[in-house]
Amino acid sequence: MSVAPSVDSATRVAEADLLARYRALRVPRAVEDKMLRLIRQNRLSKWFSGYGQEAIAVGCALALKDRDWLLPMHRNLGVWTTRGVPLRPLFCQLMGREGGFTKGRDRTFHFGLPERRIVGMISHLAAMLPVADGLGLASRLRGEDAVAVAFTGEGATREGDFHEALNLAAVWSLPVIFVVENNGYGLSTPTADALPVTDIADAAAGYGMPGVVVDGNDLDSVIASVGAAVVRARSGEGPTLLEMKTFRVRGHEEASGTKYVPPALIAEWETRDPVDRYRARLADLGVAVDVLDAIDAEIEAEIEAVAEWALTQPEVTATTEHEHADLYAPARPQSTFESSPVDDGVRFIDALSDGLRDAFDADDTTVLMGQDVAEYGGVFKVTAGFLERFGAERIRNTPIIESGALGCALGLAIDGFRPVVEMQYADFITCGFNQIANNLTTTHYRWGTAVPVTIRAPFGGGIGAGPFHSQSPEAWFCHIPGLKVVVPSTPADAKGLLRSAIEDDNPVLVFEHKALYRSLRGPVPTGPHRVALGEATVVRPGADLTLVTWGVGVQWALALADRLSGEDVALEVVDLRTLVPWDRETVLASVRKTNRLVVLHEAARTGGFGAEIAAEVAEAAFAALDAPPARVGGADLPIAFSKAIEQEVYSAQARLTEVVRRTLAY
CATH class of the missing domain: 3.40.50.920 (Rossmann fold)
Known part of the structure; x- marks a missing residue:
């Protein structure tokens, strides 16, 4: 672990660039000020404030190129404003009005804008970290140099997804930067009550990556530290863990307040306010105060006008038909297959393998991930020979990380790939349940991005495998809106349903009964074959x-x-x-x-x-x-x-x- 030195890069930056940085920092602060006024006026019901933490989001965004990905949290308003997201729909989103990005389906910053290379969060913060791995992998598979920067809080570093994401990024040397905002409290719990270490960045050594402690309230230090990590990522050296030390001077959300925080501690951190510090630095460098005042006035007037305009917009209205219409991504036109001869004696497992192979032959955006799927061919040998046919970039062994693999698949899907994730046994899918139930299946409904992820899950009993290798958990997943669930029972359907699942633009869970793998034979078309989903x-x-x-x-x-x-x-x-x-x-x-x-x-x-x-x-x-x-x-x-x-x-x-x-x- 290292500590980023204090940076006086402002002395080496042209005044126009200094003012651009100040403007970028001042916009989210002006939004914060307006939102807090609206809360006090009882014109806004809820606000998750990032007041005093703006330098982290703004600095990260400024250190990146437009082609790089950002995966922000609920206090990272500066990501959206720095990336140039239009303020009118942004305020409609924040206020739940017509014209917001999620059409009222999710709050504040739970949305993504792929055209701005921003991925929307879910409330389970650590779950977004493996998604960044998938985006980094997509960049590498295309031969590009885009970097993914994922934010999380210090509390979420105790979750399993933190470990799984860092481990996977390190093993695959992915261009990912993990930014931990250590703001002192997880809701009301002090960091010292939840973490046994002073510096989370120390954990980086366990994954073979650099870990750096950064003054998160110093804009120039943030930009410099992220910039160094970006250089490392683009050069193929892999991920970096950056721990941004900051403090949450407001409540977890405004209604909860800060009575549990010692007043002296808040007062101490208020003296390190990032906006005030940067303004003072520019003044010390000779930037005229009236220039800074003019920027402040211009930004505040714009924010005031846009916020008041948004409040005049109608509340979100909806119909059952409209909401259901957006649950799934629409079907894509598919080419038709010519009829092919039928082989009468194909085993169920061979039909599955054939269907998977056909899909991979037809579309080079398909990627297979799972435990032992490469050289070993999977524990049931469905993917035997795939490594030799499609190569190590597309046929990828993962560590034992069900959640991490599924999150990575989501990142790949967001950036245009069609990942297939093999669960070694369906029993183990519980370790990735959150990614399926809360991430994969809500993304299209919330912010309109297709999620073509196929999950293969060998399931069922009849082979004397005991309670942890024999379950039939399909009912759990039938209760999750946004997921499609498929269970083939014949070799022909195994081949055809799997092909259709992979070509579908939605998450599809394919349950494959292990007892049928080698016991059941039947007629199967020898050529490419589809069976439509949803047809008995x-x-x-x-x-x-x-x-x-x-x-x-x-x-x-x-x-x-x-x-x-x-x-x-x-x-x-x-x-x-x-x-x-x-x-x-x-x-x-x-x-x-x-x-x-x-x-x-x-x-x-x-x-x-x-x-x-x-x-x-x-x-x-x-x-x-x-x-x-x-x-x-x-x-x-x-x-x-x-x-x-x-x-x-x-x-x-x-x-x-x-x-x-x-x-x-x-």
């Missing part, structure tokens, strides 16, 4: 009962249908294929024909996705039912290692026949 298929027609299922459940359902056909019972088996969005029309049409419904899934019955299907059918087709909708699921237990326990106690298959017969007899 009737895999066996019948008139007596509709059996809806997915994944390995399709094989169970077909086996039962074969047995019952000898009793003159005709089950109609519907394979959903896509759980979100699921094909209501096909299911309802089948139920209206058979008048009975059983939903089957391997996952635990309570809270399973089958409950959603049963409820929808009960609401939409109640009059067509001759029996109550029934659900068959696994026992509400962890999945045991013992195959006897799994098959005889846990398995839904063991209860399927009984439930179907009971529903038929009702």
Whole structure:
């Protein structure tokens, strides 16, 4: 760890540039002053102030080129103003008025502007750090020299994403600068109560990168320190950790106040105010005070006028149709494939591999990331041979960082790539849940950027793998707006659905049942193949009962249908294929024909996705039912290692026949 020396670079900068720096620093301060007045006047309900911390955001932005990325936080107003974001829509955004960047869907600075190379935050601050890794990787893959600068607070450095992001950036030598704003408090908790060290920059040594402590209230020191890190990043030497020492002189947000902070401590830091310090420095260098006063007056008048104008704008209005229309990125036109010969005996796993390979052949923006996916070919060998075919830049082993890999994928997607992330087992996806639930799936709805990220997740039991390698967690993810969930059950669908998922401009989670990998064979087109997302298929027609299922459940359902056909019972088996969005029309049409419904899934019955299907059918087709909708699921237990326990106690298959017969007899 090193300490950035005090910088008197102002003596080496032309007066015009000095005044440009002062102006850049003064704009966010004028906005702060106006917002605080509006709070006191009860004309604004909430404000997260960065008062006294402006030099960090402004200095970082000034040290970069327009091609570089910034990932700011809620106190980094200076990033937007320094990057030239128009003030009128910015104030509408801050005040929740029509014309704001998120259309009222998120507050203050939770939005991105890719055209300005700004990425919007989520409240889980550390989660944005791996996103910067993805942006840095995108730059390198294109042979460009853009740098990504990600901000976080000292409190968020205790989160796992901080470790995962720094580790990945260092291992891959990415052009990323991590800026930690150490402002003394995490809401009301003093830093000393949350961190066992004085300098967070000391942590950099553990990742093999430089760590520098910077006076975050000195604009010139910030610019110089970031500038040095930028030179290092552009030259291919990798990331840097910069700890900006500053202080939050206002409350976490204005309503909470600062009663928990010793008044003397606030007074001490007020003497180090970055705007006052820079103004005094310019005056010492001979810049006329009336010149500075004129700049202040001009900026304050502009901010006053724009803020008052924004307050006259209407509150955000919305319709259900409009909100749902923006949940997903729209579908892109796709070329059609010529029909190709069919191979009748393709294994499920080989069809997956073929579909993935075809997608990578067709689009060189596809990138694969995951544990052991390169030389080893993945633990199930789906990607065997991919490293040799596509090269190490596109087929990338990651450390054990589910959250970091998913965040990195988001960064790649924002900058135009189509990443595919392999979860070694679906059970491990919980370690990346936040990135999926709060980052990947909200981005398009909040600020309109497509997120073409595909997540492959081998799931399910039946192989004696125990409770941590056998789960069927699909229901967790069906409850997340903005995510698409796919579960193929045949080799042809495995190939076609995976191709469609990769080409989709939204995050898609593809669950692949491990028990089908090498046990199931079927006909598969030899050429490129797509299966549309959101379309179920009737895999066996019948008139007596509709059996809806997915994944390995399709094989169970077909086996039962074969047995019952000898009793003159005709089950109609519907394979959903896509759980979100699921094909209501096909299911309802089948139920209206058979008048009975059983939903089957391997996952635990309570809270399973089958409950959603049963409820929808009960609401939409109640009059067509001759029996109550029934659900068959696994026992509400962890999945045991013992195959006897799994098959005889846990398995839904063991209860399927009984439930179907009971529903038929009702």
